[in-house]
Amino acid sequence: MSQRLIGLLLDALWETLAMVGVSCFLAALVGIPLGVVLLVTQRGHIAESPLFNRVVGALVNATRSTPFIILMVAIIPLTRLIVGTSIGTWAAAVPLTLAAIPFVARLAEASLREVDPGLIEAAQAMGATPRQIVAKVLIPEALPGIVAGMTITVVSLIGYSAMAGAVGGGGLGDLGIRYGYQRFEGEVMAAVVVVLIVLVSLVQWAGDRLARQLNKRLTAKQAAAI
């Protein structure tokens, strides 16, 4: 492999990692609390507020159902406001984050919902406040599921980040398209695909491993069998 190709790949890899890393971090920061809110404000839950729940739920669904390409273009003014430009790696991170937030929120909500209601009840019987129930019961108990959800998010974001290349975000996807497709350099295309496969596999492996370590619901024997 030529020196030039390695240089190109490293630059693109860095851009992808930057885009995905930043948007993933921000999406978790907003999305996980949003998932908590979506759950606990439901009717009959610890902080019920059905109207609020419906409004937030509708917003989340609307964002989720907008195709990424359209979302990316539609929020260009917002991107400019935040990053100062609508072009480049950091600019691409804005639509990626925005698309990932509702995704993370729904995945987190689903994991939180799986927590045994008996645990919430036990905490209530101890005099826990709703805030304490979230912090001490819901999130710790749902953590393996939330980690699994974040793994899915990272993998999806790696895919979406290729599309963000279209607005000059750079990254591996962009490299593959520019060299491999537009300039007919099949070698670059192949190298990009290999790097992506390795990257996704690594993320999945690390995510699975972490989720397994956090999951204390399994006995040692069951854990070993997985």
Add this chain to the structure above:
Amino acid sequence: MISIQNLRKLFPGPDGPVTVLNGISLEIAQGETFGIIGRSGAGKSTLVRCVNMLERPTTGNIRVAAREMTTLNGAALGEARRGIGMIFQHFNLLSSRTAAQNIALPLELIGHPRGEIARRVDEMLALVGLSERRDAYPAQLSGGQKQRVGIARALATKPSVLLCDEATSALDPETTKQILALLKEINRSLGLTIMLITHEMEVVREVADRVAVLDHGEVVESGRVFDVFTDPRHPVSRSFVGEVLNRELPEALASRMHQSPSSAEHLVFRIIFTGPSANQPIVSEMVRRFGLSFNILQGHVDYIQGSPYGTLTVEASGTEQAKQSALDFLRLNNLKVEILGRVPATDRAVA
């Protein structure tokens, strides 16, 4: 310690509200172990959950340690709940925390300093005999061990009341005995008031001082466990007692028996010993005195709250006068006698 007055609880149903608790009144004294028994759907869980306001009563009053619970909300309710421990059928332990960390949870909620929590957790682990398993996760513990953690967690904040909702229903009989023994010991050593929900009369017999029988949302009978056991009044209580004390007559005997009095036939009766009389040789004395021939058909001795309770079903032959004197003698000695019927003499050779 717990005073429930005229408690009613309605749940919304598809065809209008359903009354699940209908005018329950109970007084549970300080240091008492009070059992509540009933069939599935009788409203037991709803009743116990009303005590700590996990379920809001529709009407009625509940006082725990002289504090009216029904008007409490927010922080005041949280504070009151800390004085009421609760354990559950399925333990409800956090899977992400070790035994010790589970016990620490209620203390963390109050914001106790770390050192104090650690000390209290060690104390509680020792109390329930789980010091060696302190770092095990619930998935690594047996059912009985999980319930021990549940008990330790419930008692960590030094409550004066412990609510148990079917706390042994998920455990095998041997483990049930151990957990009940632990509850009894805690009740004695800490002076804890225990309200215990169950559908097993065996559990009531093992630990409760008094019992209330709940049926369709109403208390149909209540009293000292010994009294309800030895003299159940309501059909539901009778069937519960019957499950534990085997009082059914053998089929073969029941089919031969009839009620018409005739001196030529043998008298079948049941002698019931309770308390101290169970330890005295009154029956042998009776046989000697009145020259009756005697055939023992069935006999049991059970222990209820540490008092023996025995039944002896016998078939007696002899002169009618001897039989009558024998029955009088038994009654004079404070034994209860139930005449069950007569069987034809020819059917059976009597020793």
